[in-house]
Amino acid sequence: MSRAQGPRVLRSGALGRFVASWSRLAAAGVAVVGIAYALSWPVGGGASAAPAGQPARWTWELTAGFPPPRVPADNPMSRRKVALGRFLFYEKRLSANRAQSCGSCHVQSLAFTDGRAQAIGSTGQVHPRSSQSLANVGYHATLTWANPTLVSLERQMETVIFGDRPVEFGVTDRTKRAVLARIARDPRYRRMFAAAFPAAKPRVSWVNVIKAIASFERTLISGNSTYDRYLRGRAELDASETRGKDLFFGERAECSHCHTSFNFNDQAVYAGSRPAPRLFHNTGLYNIGGTGAFPVPNRGLFEFTSRPADMGRFRAPSLRNVGVTAPYMHDGSIATLEEVVAFYAAGGRNITEGPNAGDGRLSPFRSSLISAISLTPQDQADIVAFLRTLTDRRFLTDARLSDPFARRTGG
Numbered sequence: 530m531s532r533a534q535g536p537r538v539l540r541s542g543a544l545g546r547f548v549a550s551w552s553r554l555a556a557a558g559v560a561v562v563g564i565a566y567a568l569s570w571p572v573g574g575g576a577s578a579a580p581a582g583q584p585a586r587w588t589w590e591l592t593a594g595f596p597p598p599r600v601p602a603d604n605p606m607s608r609r610k611v612a613l614g615r616f617l618f619y620e621k622r623l624s625a626n627r628a629q630s631c632g633s634c635h636v637q638s639l640a641f642t643d644g645r646a647q648a649i650g651s652t653g654q655v656h657p658r659s660s661q662s663l664a665n666v667g668y669h670a671t672l673t674w675a676n677p678t679l680v681s682l683e684r685q686m687e688t689v690i691f692g693d694r695p696v697e698f699g700v701t702d703r704t705k706r707a708v709l710a711r712i713a714r715d716p717r718y719r720r721m722f723a724a725a726f727p728a729a730k731p732r733v734s735w736v737n738v739i740k741a742i743a744s745f746e747r748t749l750i751s752g753n754s755t756y757d758r759y760l761r762g763r764a765e766l767d768a769s770e771t772r773g774k775d776l777f778f779g780e781r782a783e784c785s786h787c788h789t790s791f792n793f794n795d796q797a798v799y800a801g802s803r804p805a806p807r808l809f810h811n812t813g814l815y816n817i818g819g820t821g822a823f824p825v826p827n828r829g830l831f832e833f834t835s836r837p838a839d840m841g842r843f844r845a846p847s848l849r850n851v852g853v854t855a856p857y858m859h860d861g862s863i864a865t866l867e868e869v870v871a872f873y874a875a876g877g878r879n880i881t882e883g884p885n886a887g888d889g890r891l892s893p894f895r896s897s898l899i900s901a902i903s904l905t906p907q908d909q910a911d912i913v914a915f916l917r918t919l920t921d922r923r924f925l926t927d928a929r930l931s932d933p934f935a936r937r938t939g940g
């Protein structure tokens with residue numbers, strides 16, 4: 530794959546051209562494309578300079594149609610950093626009470642979600658929102674369900690570790706030195722930090738913990754679903770899946786307006802891409818009392834802008850691996866894929882009783898694309914069948930992404 534081709538096609542926004550180009554790559558028999566990505570960024574202060582003997586290049590293993598992810602200039606990829614990041618991602622000693630790691634809420638077999646409607650932090654506090662899949666997370670223009678200001682994995686992690694609304698890791702100004710000391714005392718981590726950050730002083734620091742985990746997260750790339758293999762001529766879709774695919778990309782279902790791009794969303798960025806427009810949508814999930822309101826504190830983009838038109842607007846999630854990421858939506862309020870597609874077919878959700886009562890189909894803020902959706906029960910079943918072809922078994926079981934601590938005690 531030429532680097533120029535992917536980005537140009539992806540940027541065009543014309544889905545037909547994108548799919549055509551993707552299929553062309555498939556036809557050319559391109560299965561896995563390794564792109565050697567030279568680390569040519571200026572390295573400030575020598576903090577991350579690779580010493581002699583350490584490869585200065587990082588090679589992305591990418592599927593056809595996947596451009597290389599964006600990498601910040603001050604956190605270049607390296608094998609040793611990724612290896613360290615994997616351990617830290619699964620390290621429970623990083624939470625103040627040693628109860629949780631990132632992997633507690635982001636479980637590999639569930640495409641790095643947790644199976645809950647709402648996540649629960651290390652001290653038991655309930656998160657207002659559902660934990661998100663980390664598949665292809667390095668390609669998101671903005672992070673979390675609806676935060677236009679959060680644009681790097683490094684920054685997102687500060688909320689997890691040091692945030693208190695809600696408490697996730699529960700590390701505070703008072704405890705952050707002691708928590709870090711647990712890591713710095715461990716001889717294995719001392720070795721791994723020395724290898725990953727040879728010139729840094731001190732080597733074991735929160736900045737470097739965050740950099741290593743972010744580097745690991747950028748390797749969470751999922752592009753080998755049944756659908757991807759179908760595009761490469763390596764798998765077949767059955768009749769229902771094929772109808773579902775055609776509906777998904779067609780005008781009657783409207784799905785691909787928002788769940789477009791190689792990552793099935795509308796906010797994909799990658800190395801060398803232009804900044805993606807930061808799009809957020811109201812799908813008609815709530816309309817409390819007919820005012821269009823969503824429940825506090827889950828009012829989407831409105832929480833940041835206070836603009837009425839931003840009420841209930843959320844980022845369209847990637848649909849990759851959506852067959853294993855139930856329950857759905859920002860608050861886990863839809864249990865199954867069948868119900869999600871029925872919700873779209875209805876043009877929104879009518880809640881008839883309780884504090885959130887109101888007919889989402891009549892919301893003044895609902896996206897006009899949602900009202901245009903028209904699907905028979907058979908159409909809905911076919912779309913669900915297609916969505917299930919987006920599951921990537923290799924990603925869900927890849928040993929390189931797995932919990933290194935589980936393996937030690939396993940068996």
Ligand code: HEC
Pocket residue numbers: 618629630631632633634635648649650651656658659660661662663666669671672673674675682685686689690697698742746
């Ligand atoms: C208590 C459970 C929990 C823990 C622990 C946790 N997360 Fe999350 N994660 C969530 C939830 C919930 C969201 C959605 C947050 C929101 O919308 O405010 C999320 C969102 C994310 C996102 C944004 C994904 C996207 O699609 O934009 C990233 C990245 C992420 N988490 C990484 C991490 C990392 C790295 C760690 C460990 C340092 C971690 N998480 C620990 C629950 C958790």
Ligand code: HEC
Pocket residue numbers: 782783784785786787788809810811812814842843844845846847848851854856857858859860866869870873896898899902912
């Ligand atoms: C107007 C843009 C838009 C259209 C059109 C659209 N979606 Fe969505 N989709 C979204 C947004 C935004 C969310 C998240 C909403 C939330 O959490 O409140 C979402 C969520 C989902 C989810 C849940 C994913 C998860 O991880 O929780 C699925 C599944 C889904 N959409 C499938 C579809 C299908 C199938 C279609 C076509 C029938 C479709 N969408 C049409 C914007 C859209």
